Amino acid sequence: AEVATHLADLGHSRIGLVRGPDLFRSSAVRGQGFLDALAERGIPLDPAYDFKGAYTFESGVEAGHALLALDTPPTAIFTLNDDMAIGVMQAARDRGLELPRDLSVxxxxxxxxxxRVWPNLTSVRLPIRDMGRMAAEKLLAPMRGVDPAKMQQPDVRPALVVRKSAIPAS
Incomplete structure (x- = not known):
């Protein structure tokens, strides 16, 4: 939801989505969350802007070329992992675009x-360390005589890390 809000607040309405493979639950969950958040803001996802990637740099390059070759290309592209985002950035450069002026990613x-890439990539951070610690504590709780179901759940929501790769739509 944060990505959709951020891009909408920057004035983007032509937003591409590069998903991961169907066999990964994360792809479905992340993709649907993004679509729901766009819909809440009255921004439909053009089916032409919906690309299936493979969670690889190469599939990001492929997606970037396909989306940017459209008659009316997106002004922003959200990818469901950073490898694909960096691939999209490469495709944009291959096509002579200047990032982030011509495309937000x-x-x-x-x-x-x-x-480390330029422009520095805006990305969603998952609190992996906190999630791992929480899982370990739940697994070890019965050994300490604690009911895992009664343990307090820490806040482990994703957070948008805003860097330089997404700017207002021109």
């Missing part, structure tokens, strides 16, 4: 590489 996972 947002990824998901906030890999270390996201802060």
């Amino acid at each position: 947002v990824g998901f996972d906030d890999l270390p590489m996201a802060a």
Whole structure:
């Protein structure tokens, strides 16, 4: 939802989505969450802007070329992982576009590489360390005589890390 809000607040309405493979539950959950958030803002996803990737850099390049070759290409593209986002950025450069002036890109996972590419990639960060610690505590709780169902759930929501790759639509 944060990505849709961020891009809408920047004035983007032609937004592309690069999903992961169907066999990954994360692809369905992330994709549907984004679509629902767009719909709440009155922004429908043009079916031509919906691309199935493979969670790889190469599939991001392929998606970027396909989306940017459209008669009316998107002004922003959200990919469901950072590898594909960096691939989309490469495709934009291959086509002579200047990032982020000509295209805003947002990824998901906030890999270390996201802060190293140029422009620095805006990305969704999952609190993986907190999630792992919480899972370990629940697994170990019965050994300490604690009912895992009664343990307090920490806040482990994703957070948008805003960097330089998404700017207002021109």
